[in-house]
Amino acid sequence: MxxxxxxxxxxxxxxxxxxxxxxxxxxxxxxxxxxxxxxxxxxxxxxxxxxxxxxxxxxxxxxxxxxxxxxxxxxxxxxxxxxxxxxxxxxxxxxxxxxxxxxxxxxxxxxxxxxxxxxxxxxxxxxxxxxxxxxxxxxxxxxxxxxxxxxxxxxxxxxxxxxxxxxxxxxxxxxxxxxxxxxxxxxxxxxxxxxxxxxxxxxxxxxxxxxxxxxxxxxxxxxxxxxxxxxxxxxxxxxxxxNADSTHLISASGDKTVKLWDVEANSAVTTFTMGSDVMDQQLGCLWQNNHLLSVSLSGYINYLDKANPSKPLRIIKGHSKSIQALTVHTSDGRCSIYSGSHDGHMNVWNATTGENDTFAGKGHTNQVSCIVASDSNEIVTCSMDDTVRFTCLCSNEYKPENAVKMDNQPKNVAVGPGGYVVVICIEQIVLLKDKKKVFTIENLDYEPECVAIHPGGVTVAVGGNDSKVHLYSIQGATLQKHSVLSPSHLGPVSVLSYSPDGGNLAVSSTNKVTTIFTVADDYKEAESYYGHHAKVLCLAWSPDNQHFATGGMDGLVFVWTLKDTHKIFKLQECHRLYHISGIAWLDEHTLVTTSHDASVKQWTITYN
Structure with a gap:
């Protein structure tokens, strides 16, 4: 397999x-x-x-x-x-x-x-x-x-x-x-x-x-x-x-407590105080073996501690709503997965152990649409709340001063070297430098959908609903358009990505085709890859530059081999009944996928 x-x-x-x-x-x-x-x-x-x-x-x-x-x-x-x-x-x-x-x-x-x-x-x-x-x-x-x-x-x-x-x-x-x-x-x-x-x-x-x-x-x-x-x-x-011997029970309440009762004595032996926020209301509980579990309105699963009623032994966090965005960060000897969901919730996962936590502080209030990791050890996120946020990887804590308000709703974001970030908004392309807006392109003759910055930091590729890829160059504090790619097999562009070495640009579209352009050959159209039955939603290159993966609305994931369109790995029903919302590589053999089932999965890929 x-x-x-x-x-x-x-x-x-x-x-x-x-x-x-x-x-x-x-x-x-x-x-x-x-x-x-x-x-x-x-x-x-x-x-x-x-x-x-x-x-x-x-x-x-x-x-x-x-x-x-x-x-x-x-x-x-x-x-x-x-x-x-x-x-x-x-x-x-x-x-x-x-x-x-x-x-x-x-x-x-x-x-x-x-x-x-x-x-x-x-x-x-x-x-x-x-x-x-x-x-x-x-x-x-x-x-x-x-x-x-x-x-x-x-x-x-x-x-x-x-x-x-x-x-x-x-x-x-x-x-x-x-x-x-x-x-x-x-x-x-x-x-x-x-x-x-x-x-x-x-x-x-x-x-x-x-x-x-x-x-x-x-x-x-x-x-x-x-x-x-x-x-x-x-x-x-x-x-x-x-409990197992029928002498005690636990109860979960909207008063934000769980109580442990001695039924024969008709007394509350322990009161577990879960917090003061409305999300700390307790809606479910289970006593199994020595474990006392409760479920908060936040969806968090609490392992209660009889010895310390004010602090659970552990709290299982994650997503309860559909995951919309995904990225990974593998430097500093750590492998971390970052995911953002429909309700604005951001989560960071230890890719090895599955331990996870939410971002601290007041963050996004609506759907997280895109997440990318920058070379300055920051996670950059854009949301339907019309903000772009920069969050330090060392703290995973939102800071108010690191939020940039957009004039229009952002849809996609890309980061480049030197503090440059390009944000795709409705009817706008916005250039940020060092977390400040420095240039905006409006009155476009097409609707921009997605963006990628070449690893070299000069060229910006913007995919449009006009079935074209628009190439811009970063010149100081401006973006200057210099050419347009019109692929022969392309529909409205849904996602695009440069390979890590910058040698190729992969472009996927709503007509289910992914096309590769050779950068050194003046963006010459190389190969087209077919297989999806519905719109391609996400795309990621493997670190070795030899493979890339795509995930679609059809629920399928394909792993493609560069320069060999027949060497295909097809992952079926990765998230059964749901389309693939995010895809990323931890290394050339480990693929991460997310979906509207609010779960994160890791796949081991073995090349023949």
Whole structure:
């Protein structure tokens, strides 16, 4: 195989304010689950840098849960589809797919014998269903609610029972099997967000938007106590999770805390204070083995520390929204990956370990459109917030004085030696020198789309929507146009890049073709490369100048060999269901790709 997936730096959970985020635990204690857009993320709980991504849903996935046997996962999406798939094979083969009701699935649980699946959500008339996992045959009906059901829990041992919680402020207790309505529980005064049975089946807990957590007898549904008396939290409670011996549980709340409760003593043993910002609201939690996890509104996954409740052991950061821009920096003996997302979030990754952090300080407030690394140890970014920012690699901290405001929205940026930066804006080309605007070209007869500066620092290539490449020269504090390239096979230019040695210019277009121009030969058109089925979105040269890679809207990545159009490496479904938004080389054998799945992947390329 000429290529191999080496590493996956997974996305964070996709969260929504005021909505519970379900985390699924592996019964074997190895992995945990969550969802983001159309993906189910499987992460190793001890080493979260080890991740796997399931991307077979056609719609946004809201929940995924392991079967108690550990052999299967059931995941449910916004269309009401529930897919049951294998965990033991790398391909995650689909076993069955069902649609028990028409509407978003909000929660899923399995019976203790791994034979039945229960699902609830936003149906039109039916809000939930319980069925055999291998036949889809119904084993009773979920009734008694008048609004969307947010949560469901199965008593893990016999005699089986089922309990549900809804936006109608009630919980309903069912006998099983078959599932049969027994009684309605009216303790909560607002939405019921989460219900969970204890592992021994003796109790279950309900958590609501009213800040209350109630504990019930698992066999008959009678109330045992209300944790904390009149209120467990000062804000809505979105999730609860029991420990293995059913004596304690943790709760996640919008009051920006997670609490650890001694259920028998009805007391909060520990209160984990997660911060004061609105993004520190806690929407999900999981207690697995010795790990206590919570999910913030920011999407960050917190590993809580009982010995130090004010500071998590570790915080898993990353992206929760689609990644739009990518670059790498490999000098100083470090290999770092920089990625920017749709929400303006910038992240830096250690390419070896997967450890990552966000940029500090107040930065971009809208989509990061382009990222490049300069030879002065700075990351230069442009954003839809109409700014270009210069960020020092040694600190990864935004500084207000290092932001340059553009008159028009910037789309692309290129850096050259000597402090020169060229920014492509809507209907403008702007030259910066030492972080200051020194020259602007307006009233163009074409719309500029992308830019590259020759490594020599003199020539600037600008790709336009007129299917041409416009060449300018940097002369002091001005840009002077000197020639235009009109390739024979080119459409509107989408991306272009000079090879590291400056010998060639690669130009890709919306008509799926990449053309190479030989710089020393007065930009003579050399070869054209075909293979993509849709628009080419990103392009990067390998450090050895012998190969370049392209990523397209078709989700394909091609690695091309210079002067040999037939020597092609085709990477299919790198980010399944998504187009490739960024591509870069760490070295001539390691390729990095990003996509709208908010994940970063590394690929090992082996040349024959």
């Amino acid at each position: 000429p290529y191999e997936l080496a590493k996956v730096f997974a996305c964070l959970p996709q969260v929504e304010r005021g909505v519970s985020k379900v985390l699924g635990g592996d019964p074997k204690g190895i992995n945990f689950l969550y969802t983001n857009n159309k993906s189910v993320i499987i992460r190793n709980i001890d080493r979260p840098e080890i991740a796997d991504i399931y991307t077979e849903h056609a719609h946004q996935v809201h929940v995924a849960q392991y079967a108690p046997s550990g052999y299967y996962i059931a995941s449910g999406d916004a269309s009401g589809k529930i897919r049951i798939w294998d965990t033991t094979q790398k391909e995650h083969l689909l076993k069955y797919e069902y649609q028990p009701f028409a509407g978003a699935v909000k929660d899923i649980c399995w019976s203790g014998d791994s034979q039945k699946v229960a699902a609830v959500g936003r149906g039109k008339e039916i809000f939930g269903a319980v069925f055999h996992w291998d036949t889809g045959t119904s084993v009773g009906s979920i009734t008694g609610h008048s609004k969307v059901i947010n949560s469901i829990a199965f008593k893990p041992n016999r005699p089986f029972h089922v309990v549900t919680g809804s936006d109608d402020y009630t919980c309903v207790f069912f006998e099983a099997l078959p599932v049969k309505f027994k009684c309605t529980i009216n303790n909560h005064t607002k939405f019921v967000n989460c219900l969970r049975y204890s592992p021994d089946g003796s109790k279950f807990a309900s958590a609501g938007a009213d800040g209350q957590i109630f504990i019930y007898n698992g066999k008959d549904g009678n109330q045992i106590c209300a944790l904390g008396g009149s209120s467990a939290h000062n804000g809505g409670v979105y999730a609860v999770s029991w």
